[in-house]
Amino acid sequence: MKKRNIDLVCDIAELISLAEVGKNRKELLQSAVASVAKHMRADVCSIYIYGEDERELTLRATQGLAKEAVGEVKLKLGEGITGSAVRDLRPVCAGQASQNTSYKHFPGIEEEKYKAFLAVPILRGLRRIGALVVQAKEADYFTPNDIKVLRAIAAQLATMIENVQLLGEAREKAEIPEVAPVKKVAKESIIRGRSASPGTARGRALTLGSEQHDSCLLPDPAAEPHSPQDFEKAVEKTAKQIDKLQRQTGEELADVAVLIFSAHLLILEDEQFAGRIAGLIQSGTPAVKAISLVVNEHVEVFSSSKMPLIREKVLDVKDLGNRLTRNLLDQKASECDYRGQVIIAHELLPSDILKLAAENVEGFIVSSGVTSHNAIICRSLGIPMVAVSRDLADGIANGEELFMDAGQGIIYLRPSDEVYEKYHELDDAWKALHNASAVKSKTLTKCGARVQIHANINLLSDLKPARKFKAEGVGLYRSEFPFIVRNDFPTEEEQFVIYKKLVDQMKGKPVTFRTLDIGGDKMLSYYSNVNEANPFLGMRAIRFSLQNKDIFCQQLRAFLRAGAGGNTRIMFPLIASVDDFEEARAIVHECMAGLEAEGIPFNHETQLGVMMELPAAVEVADDLAQEADFLSIGSNDLIQYMLAVDRTNEQVSNLYLAHHPAVLRAVNRIVVAALSHGKDISICGDLSADLRMVPFLVGIGLKKFSIDIIHAPTIQRLVQAYTLEEAKEIAGKMLGFGRISEVEAFIRARKLDVPQPG
Numbered sequence: 001m002k003k004r005n006i007d008l009v010c011d012i013a014e015l016i017s018l019a020e021v022g023k024n025r026k027e028l029l030q031s032a033v034a035s036v037a038k039h040m041r042a043d044v045c046s047i048y049i050y051g052e053d054e055r056e057l058t059l060r061a062t063q064g065l066a067k068e069a070v071g072e073v074k075l076k077l078g079e080g081i082t083g084s085a086v087r088d089l090r091p092v093c094a095g096q097a098s099q100n101t102s103y104k105h106f107p108g109i110e111e112e113k114y115k116a117f118l119a120v121p122i123l124r125g126l127r128r129i130g131a132l133v134v135q136a137k138e139a140d141y142f143t144p145n146d147i148k149v150l151r152a153i154a155a156q157l158a159t160m161i162e163n164v165q166l167l168g169e170a171r172e173k174a175e176i177p178e179v180a181p182v183k184k185v186a187k188e189s190i191i192r193g194r195s196a197s198p199g200t201a202r203g204r205a206l207t208l209g210s211e212q213h214d215s216c217l218l219p220d221p222a223a224e225p226h227s228p229q230d231f232e233k234a235v236e237k238t239a240k241q242i243d244k245l246q247r248q249t250g251e252e253l254a255d256v257a258v259l260i261f262s263a264h265l266l267i268l269e270d271e272q273f274a275g276r277i278a279g280l281i282q283s284g285t286p287a288v289k290a291i292s293l294v295v296n297e298h299v300e301v302f303s304s305s306k307m308p309l310i311r312e313k314v315l316d317v318k319d320l321g322n323r324l325t326r327n328l329l330d331q332k333a334s335e336c337d338y339r340g341q342v343i344i345a346h347e348l349l350p351s352d353i354l355k356l357a358a359e360n361v362e363g364f365i366v367s368s369g370v371t372s373h374n375a376i377i378c379r380s381l382g383i384p385m386v387a388v389s390r391d392l393a394d395g396i397a398n399g400e401e402l403f404m405d406a407g408q409g410i411i412y413l414r415p416s417d418e419v420y421e422k423y424h425e426l427d428d429a430w431k432a433l434h435n436a437s438a439v440k441s442k443t444l445t446k447c448g449a450r451v452q453i454h455a456n457i458n459l460l461s462d463l464k465p466a467r468k469f470k471a472e473g474v475g476l477y478r479s480e481f482p483f484i485v486r487n488d489f490p491t492e493e494e495q496f497v498i499y500k501k502l503v504d505q506m507k508g509k510p511v512t513f514r515t516l517d518i519g520g521d522k523m524l525s526y527y528s529n530v531n532e533a534n535p536f537l538g539m540r541a542i543r544f545s546l547q548n549k550d551i552f553c554q555q556l557r558a559f560l561r562a563g564a565g566g567n568t569r570i571m572f573p574l575i576a577s578v579d580d581f582e583e584a585r586a587i588v589h590e591c592m593a594g595l596e597a598e599g600i601p602f603n604h605e606t607q608l609g610v611m612m613e614l615p616a617a618v619e620v621a622d623d624l625a626q627e628a629d630f631l632s633i634g635s636n637d638l639i640q641y642m643l644a645v646d647r648t649n650e651q652v653s654n655l656y657l658a659h660h661p662a663v664l665r666a667v668n669r670i671v672v673a674a675l676s677h678g679k680d681i682s683i684c685g686d687l688s689a690d691l692r693m694v695p696f697l698v699g700i701g702l703k704k705f706s707i708d709i710i711h712a713p714t715i716q717r718l719v720q721a722y723t724l725e726e727a728k729e730i731a732g733k734m735l736g737f738g739r740i741s742e743v744e745a746f747i748r749a750r751k752l753d754v755p756q757p758g
C-alpha cells in the first residue's frame with residue numbers, strides 16, 4: 001500500500017505546534033512515533049534520545065516494541081544500527097537488519113520479527129539530539145523515498161525537542177537530555193593509553209571500522225546531479241593525484257614505498273569498478289550514490305576474502321571512493337587526503353600506515369595492541385601513535401575533535417583551550433630538549449671517557465636525522481621493513497640497492513646490518529606459515545633464516561656486496577645457542593666463497609655478531625663472546641623473554657620493566673662476558689635510551705649506545721653528567737637490589753628519572 005508522505009509531514013507539523021502550547025513531553029513523543037508509524041506503514045517506530053555526557057542513546061518512545069523497553073534500552077554511540085547512524089550522522093537503511101554487521105539484539109523487546117530497519121539521526125546542525133527508527137516485518141521494505149521523508153521528519157523533531165526545552169517543559173530533565181545552548185562546549189574528557197610513537201597530534205577522529213562496510217553511504221543531496229562526463233573527469237583527476245602521490249612517496253621512502261599505490265590505480269582502471277559506476281550513472285543512479293554502492297560492494301568482497309593480501313585492499317578501495325567522490329564534488333585536492341584527521345583503527349597494516357602517512361594523516365589510535373613494526377614505522381615517520389583498549393577506542397565518535405600527547409599516551413577528547421596552551425609550551429620545551437644543533441660530535445663522560453652514540457635505522461628516511469644528530473654510525477639496521485611492505489620477498493638486487501644507499505649515506509661510518517627479523521608480531525602477508533599458537537616462541541628471526549636458506553643467502557650476499565669498501569658488520573637476531581651462531585656464520589662464509597668465485601666485490605672484513613635477546617643466550621654469553629666478533633644487547637626482546645611479558649600486550653604492559661633486577665643482572669653479565677673476551681659490546685634496544693638507565697649502563701662498562709637518534713641530546717647530556725666512578729657506584733648499588741621496589745626507590749632517591757639540564 002502506498003505510504004502517505006504528505007499527510008505525515010502535516011501531522012508532524014501539527015505535533016510541533018502542540019509542543020508550543022505545552023503538551024506533556026511524553027505524550028508528544030508517543031504521538032510522534034504513532035503518527036510516523038501509521039503514515040509510513042511501519043510496524044515499529046521508536047525515538048531514541050541522545051545524552052552527550054554518557055554518550056548514550058536511550059529509547060524514549062515506541063510504537064510496536066515492548067513498552068517496558070522505554071527508558072531501559074540504551075545504546076552507546078556507534079552501538080547497533082541506530083548507534084552507528086547517530087555516530088556517523090547519516091541514515092542507515094538495512095533490508096535485513098540481522099545481517100547488518102552493526103545489528104545488536106536486545107532480548108525481551110520483541111524486535112526479532114522485524115526484518116527491515118531504517119534509522120535516521122535527529123540533529124540540530126551537527127549536534128546529536130537522538131534517532132528516529134522505523135522497522136517492518138517485510139525485508140527490504142523501506143525505499144530511498146522513505147529515507148528522505150524520515151530525514152525531513154527527524155529534522156522537525158529536533159526543533160520540537162528544542163522547543164520543549166525552551167518553553168520550560170523539560171522538568172523531568174533526567175528523561176530528556178539537556179539540549180545544550182549552541183555555544184556550550186561538551187565537556188573535555190581524557191583517555192589514557194600507551195605510547196607507541198611519540199609526538200602530538202590534533203585533529204578529528206576518523207574510524208576505520210568494519211561495521212560501516214555494509215551500510216549504505218547515502219549521497220549528500222548537494223552532490224547531485226552529475227553526468228557520466230563529470231564522473232569521467234573525476235576518474236582522470238583521481239588517477240593523476242594517485243600517480244603524483246606514488247612518485248612523491250617513492251622518492252621519500254625508496255626502500256619501502258615501491259609502488260605502494262599501485263593497487264589504487266589497478267582498481268580504478270578495472271571495468272568492474274569504474275566501469276560499473278559509470279554504468280549505474282548512465283542508468284540514472286545519482287553519481288555519488290553509484291560510487292558508494294560500488295565501493296561498498298568491493299569492500300564487502302575484499303574484507304571477506306580468506307587471502308590477507310586481498311583483505312589489505314579494503315583501505316585502498318575506500319580511499320579511492322573518497323577521492324572519486326571529492327573530485328566529483330570538485331573539492332580541493334587537500335580535502336582528498338587525511339590532513340586534520342586522526343585515524344582510529346582496530347588493526348593497521350604497515351602498508352596502511354605508509355599510505356596514510358603519505359596522505360598527511362595527523363596520528364593513529366589503535367586498539368588491537370601495537371605490533372612492534374607498526375610502532376617503529378610510526379616513529380620513523382614521526383607520526384604519533386597511541387594504543388588504547390577496544391572499549392575506549394569505540395567510545396571516540398567519528399568527527400570528534402581530539403588532541404593527543406602520544407609520548408604520554410594521553411588523548412583529550414573535545415580539548416579545551418587550556419590544553420592547547422599547555423602543549424604549546426611543552427612543545428617549545430620538547431624542541432629545546434631535542435635540539436640537534438646542541439649535540440656535540442663526541443660524547444664524553446664528566447671525567448673524559450668516550451661513549452659512542454649510534455643510530456637505529458628502520459627506514460632509509462631515518463638517515464637524515466641520523467646525520468643531523470651526528471650519529472657515529474648505525475648500530476642497528478632493522479632490515480625487515482622492505483620485506484614487510486612488499487608483496488613478495490625482495491630480490492638480492494633490490495636489497496643490494498637499499499643497503500648500498502645506507503652504506504653510502506653513512507660515508508665510511510660503521511653500519512651494523514641485522515638479518516631478517518620476521519615472525520613474532522612481524523608477519524609477512526605473502527609468506528603463509530602455519531598459524532602458530534605462540535608466534536613469539538615460534539619461527540622467528542634467525543630460526544626463519546636458517547630454515548629458509550635461499551632467502552637468507554640472498555640477504556647475506558646483498559649485505560656483503562653493499563659493504564664493499566665500507567665499514568660494515570652483520571648481526572643475527574634471536575640467537576639461542578652457540579650452535580645457532582656457528583650455523584649462521586658458516587652460511588655467511590659460504591656466501592663469501594660464492595661471491596669470491598663469481599668475482600663480485602664484497603666486504604671481506606665483515607664482522608659477525610650476536611644479538612643478545614634470550615635468557616638462553618645470557619647463560620652462554622661467555623661462549624658466544626668467545627666465538628662472535630661482537631655482541632649487541634637487544635633489550636626489547638631480552639626483557640620480554642626474561643620476564644615472560646609480551647611486549648605488545650596492553651594488559652601486561654605494567655609488568656614489562658626495564659629496571660627489573662633480573663634484567664639489570666642479565667645485561668651486566670653480557671657486558672662482563674664481552675669485555676672479558678675483548679669483544680665489542682653495544683646495546684640497541686629501547687633500554688639504551690631510557691634516561692633512568694644511562695648511568696647504570698655506563699657504570700657496567702657499556703660504551704656504545706645505539707638509539708632512536710632523536711634521543712641523542714638527552715643521552716649525551718646524561719653521559720656528560722657523571723664520572724665513570726659515579727656511574728660505577730650507581731651500577732653497583734642497582735645490581736645489589738633483589739626487589740623491583742628497591743630499584744624504583746633508588747631511582748627516585750637519586751633523581752635518575754629527572755632529565756639533566758643542558
Ligand code: PEP
Binds near residue numbers: 478613635686
Ligand atoms: C630488541 O629486541 O631490543 C631489538 C633491538 O630488536 P627489535 O626491537 O627489532 O626486536
Ligand code: MG
Binds near residue numbers: 637
Ligand atoms: Mg629484538
